[in-house]
Amino acid sequence: MKEIAMQMGRRQFLKILGAGGAGLTATAMGLAPTPARADGPRPYKLLRAKETRNNCTYCSVGCGILMYSLGDGAKNAKPSIFHIEGDPDHPVSRGSLCPKGAGLLDMIHSKNRLQFPEYRAPGSKEWVRIGWDEATKKIARLLKDDRDRNFITHNDKGQLVNRWLSSGMLASSAASNETGVLDFKFARGLGMLGLDCQARLCHAPTVAALAPSFGRGAMTNHWVDIKNANVILIMGGNPAEAHPVGFKWVIEAKTKNKAKVIVVDPRFNRSASVADIYSPIRAGSDTAFLMGVVNWLLQNDKIQRDYVRAYTNAALIVREDYSFDDGLFSGYDEQTLSYDKKSWAYELDESGNAKRDPTMTHPRCVLNLLKQHVSRYTPEMVETICGTKKEDFLQIAEILGTCSARDKTATFLYALGWTHHTGGAQIIRGSAMIQLLLGNIGMSGGGVNALRGHSNIQGYTDLGLLSLRLPGYLNLPSDKQQSMAQYLAETTPKDVLPGQVNYWKNTPKFFVSLMKNLYGPYATKDNDFAFDMLPKWDRSYDMLAYFDLMHAGKVNGFIAQGFNPLAAMPDKNKTSQALSKLKFLVVMDPLVTETSNFWRHEGAFNDVKTEDIQTEVFRLPSSCFAEENGSIVNSGRWLQWHYAGQEPKFEARHDGRILGGIMMELRRLYREEGGACPEQLLHMTWDEHTYHNPYDPHPEEIAKEANGYALEDLFDDTGKLIAKKGTLLSGFGQLRDDGTTASFCWIFAGSWTEAGNQMANRDNTDTGLGNTPGWAWAWPANRRILYNRASMDEDGNPWDPNRIILHWDGAKWAGIDVPDFPANIPPGSPAAPFIMLPEGLGRLFSINGMIDGPFPEHYEPVESPIAKNPLHSKVTHNPTARIFQSDLQRMGNRHDYPYVATTYSVTELFRHWTKHSHLNAMLQPEQFIEIGEKLAATKGIAHGDTVKVSTKRGYITAKAVVTKRMRTLQVAGQEVDQIGIPCHWGFEGATRKGYLANTLSPGVGDANSQTPEFKAFLVNVEKLEAARS
């Protein structure tokens, strides 16, 4: 059609020419027509459209957006969003949106939005439309039957465990907190342990590393604060591509604060394109680089000594039986591949306090043990392991060293480039240690800034939607913990130094308040606050573990809510086989996911035998972010409230309504039929006493229960009434361990108080250094820069007079931020700033916080391009990495697969999601890989050729982007080439059909958090087909 319109005959051409000629002539003679319209040809399209505020649903920058809908809000107009742009009032985004956010409209109105519930029968090749009622009833019946058959009341030892292992659930960290609360109640109310969210595939190692280092597992500062840095090290992340709007503040630091920007990455990426210094590194060698930096800082005395002495555990003395030898720490058991961590501890004095040597000269003080540990990481060793040139390394170490000055700060920005390794958590530990040595934690412009992934992955982590977690970073009890008293005794940290805050000592208050929220009046002192109702674990049921069980045929039912595990999990072919062994799969999603169609044959892209797959599949259309009210937590821990701009499209329903329907049907069945442990479900607070409509709980009432209520009148120590019965709590300081308070998530206490919804606050006044405490609400207690007491010395003098966050006003700490410290503990008192750690000190030595060592050590990725670890004679890989037998057979070697591959996101697309948005599909329409010019030349690969990339687990084909940005490195005396594999395309979407890139990645996880090693594995690459010229 288009071609036809373009082709003109001679006659038409003459006609047009004639018209043009005539017009021209008339004009030339002064007869130009007067414009007929009073206003211009481009009327402004938003004039009276309804404007609704929301937040972008993709990444954790949490940009503010304005959604414009048809109609002015009149009841008779059905709002439909037709334009979205940035909210200029938002302190972080200031009106900007990245290509994903700018294209949100086409996600909301994607042709791939699900329209109505569908059902795929066992062996069938097609979907059949069903009604909501039928779907709800069928799913509830399947769940109940499986639960009744397989529920475990007691384990082999006779311990009460009340768990259900044969069905599991993936919760969506793109959903709101309020949905997350319901996800938790749904899964735990049924006794599920196979509960995980995207955090497992994302930043779980961040929590595993930062919590033992600083006390909390979150980004220490916030997006805008990046502008205050003097040096920005971007390593293990690529914020220009993954968090472009947050990157605004990197550019601001550069252009307004003369900051130096350093990028260390296997690939010269978009962040590198605007950096001052770029250095390549071999994927999987970051620990060696960071320990090299630690060594250089210590050798050259570039540490902030006063900070290190006063605020880190450098001066504490470690037990005599701690040791490290040839790759192994003391306490290793070769049988169990695990450590007995008892020697990784402080030496205690008679009164049980850790011994301390303020001169830091004791041979076993942490600082000296650290010196000894990192002495092997010379610049030469860094070059050998990382392939980074010695002079590049030294230049970077020297620049970082300048930030040991009190008035200079460096900030570290990282994301999945650090988490996706078998030693991911230890890499992050390395960065935490450097920042402690430089005195950069608690400082404005400093910090270890974990740039989280999904828009609410921080919230879903906070809400405990992980296999062994409870809300607010509490742990789910294990089956060894048979009473609440035992559980609390084992999880509440004891003081190790005198005079410390040790805030986790309040664990019983947080836990009991949670139990009062979950089980309401049923939870009493007499029944241990319903402690028995919680499922107890025997082992981790993280995604890797759970899919391995599924692969072994031990899982029957599975719910994937806003999650696309076929695309997101490593080793797609194994995932596919695992899903094929399910009896039933329930997919809740706004969009068509590959997971929902895992049974469909899609040529080579999804080469399955449909008729052999006996899994029943339900596909339920859920609403998207633009169609709901609720809150999401950005990377800076800001809980931001958003509003719906239109109703759910087609027959789509809110997640809470979908879960509410199934939950209420299950309760009906259990009431009427009985079954396995009905009380676990029936005592859960999900009924007409909890919600105005338990079939469709409203986000507002859930947000309030997340904050918490006073269940009785509460009085303070002086007898003053601080909260009346039935009122919302104003903060976690009011929580009690006697059952008089209820709060689902203690760190969210203060988010919705009697003063209203604090998350909806919109005062963007900058109180100084880019802090905007009047905008939204940050956990904990609206603190924006964590550990900010450490911005001053012990006597309360700021390290840098230009970065004053707090000051002592004679009675309390005050300033531009809420003190992350008891407001009334005066300067000069022994309490140290890291209030969530019992010693109050940032940990260079993580004592028993990590499972694979108190200091980081470089281990090779499970698939390594070099013969052995250059540091050790025997130990090559992380000795505690967990590899299932079924995965071990799927690992390749360096002879068959000689190139290092690393997967990542490019800025145009967000994971496997934006490929459904036409606006984004246009930007990166087709699957590609990146390959260096040198390797490409030896393989005869040119721009645009089609190549095949294979591992022992499978292959993909893709277009080749041949680039100068990937270079051959010299590693341990050999050449190592790296292949870049963006992870975005699949067999669904508006982009061209492609393979799921995770066909290639291996199913092995970080030793501490089981987050898969997506970032370093071995591949082969070959040319398939030349580009069409």
Add this chain to the structure above:
Amino acid sequence: MNLQNIIRCSATSDLTPAPQIRDHQMEVAKLIDVTTCIGCKACQVACNEWNDLRGEVEENVGVYDNPRDLAPETWTLMRFTEHEDESGKLEWLIRKDGCMHCEDPGCLKACPAPGAIVQYENGIVDFQSDHCIGCGYCVAGCPFNVPRISKKDNRAYKCTLCSDRVSVGQEPACVKTCPTGAISFGSKESMKTLAAERVAELNERGFEHAGLYDPQGVGGTHVMYVLHHADEPTLYAGLPKEPQISPVVEGWKDVLKPVAAVATVAAVAGMVAHFVGVGPNNVEEEDTSETDKTV
């Protein structure tokens, strides 16, 4: 945009210029700081979204540039260049391409359709596609190779500098969305001041040839660049060093147009004479069949 603010209009003569007395409008400009651009393409999306444009989902041909080229549905796009300097230092130069909104617009000069291309007092050069006849002269007239003719409707399209947004006091969509602030918008004067600050900062960082791209060969532009290597603009995917309006177009405007006017008057007179004397022309059979074939 208020039509009263049009100061130049295609295919009008000097005898009957567009209304020009409302000359107190601020001249606007967009400044693209290539040195802080990360090539994220947010501007491409914001442009498409605001202007209700959806191009094709193309293919990957071995580069990041997608869509491959400007098009009737793609008014701006990023062009990526991997450049190694003499010392071997790699730079990834990324330039947002699109209409430069020349002070002296070659497209407008070349355009024979009255009112199809206009320039507003604030400097924006806008295509009013409903007046366009699809002749393609604007393409030939543009020193930056920007306008594209649609195969759907045979009309020319390009960036409007969001004249609809600017007319109500908003910045263009690409400017607003730019994550790193590499695109700025304001009065041309303030943009030049900002550019000077950026150039000074770049000089300090060792980019001695950093500079502003505001080519005088087209009278300056209302879209300007800050370049690290202002001495070599062609490094940035062939940004012309000294753009000029083609002499043919200049000739057309200054010499041929008046001549053509006279010639056309004569031709019309001739046609009238022919009609009176001989009768209307018939379309020849051959013509029609040829048309069919091409269709």
